Amino acid sequence: MKLGFYSLPIAFMLAASYSWGQSTFVYDQQSADENTSGDYEATSGIQSLEPIGQSFTPTLSSVGFIRLAVGDGDSGNGLGATMDVLLRSDSITGPIIGTSESVTMPDGYGNFTDFFFSTPVTVTPGVTYYFQPEVESGDTWAIGWVYSFLYPGGTGYYYGQANPYYDLWFREGIVVPEPSSVILLLLGGGAVALVRCGKTKPRGSG
Secondary structure, three states, rough: OOOHHHHHHHHHHHHHHHHHHOOEHHHHHEOOOOOHHEEEEEOOHHHHHHOOOEEEOOOOEEEEEEEEEEEEEEOOOOOOEEEEEEEEEEEOOEEEEEEEEOOOEOOOOOOEEEEEEEEEOOOOOOOOEEEEEEEEEEEEEEEEEEEOOOOOOOOOEEEEEOOOEEEEOOEEEEEEEOOOOHHHHHHHHHHHHHHHHHHOOOOOOO
């Protein structure tokens, strides 16, 4: 009876350890998702439309990543590209409050791609912010946009001008990391202690 009683919290601990052991993506804002490919299009190239970007209105207090649909705009020439994403306040050309880590992609690349901020950028929920993808070096690079979902928290920008009929394909949010090894060890130690308690005969019992 005792062991059965204590097995419940142990089961919860093991389940928590399993779920925490994998980083979790928490999406805050998005214009579409990976299942909306029927309305997905591609621009002629990021460099030819600069400054290109998107405004969005977060409900969370930080931005940990921005996911975009990007690809080679001139494949077959042996050239890839290196990109990052600038996070701005006030406008599409406003102050830069964060720069993502660079991502290098090979010739012929085309996929949904995560641009992570090494330190999540603090933002104010309900305030509009702007992100601007930029090609640091390499080939002509295309970016996906969505023309029929009309994301309500912002709009796409081309040549620095807002276009209310288009949005970049994007998903934005935070990453909840896996716990440290110390936390996992503590959980494991607690589980062992509970098992031992369940096997210990209570004092005064017959």
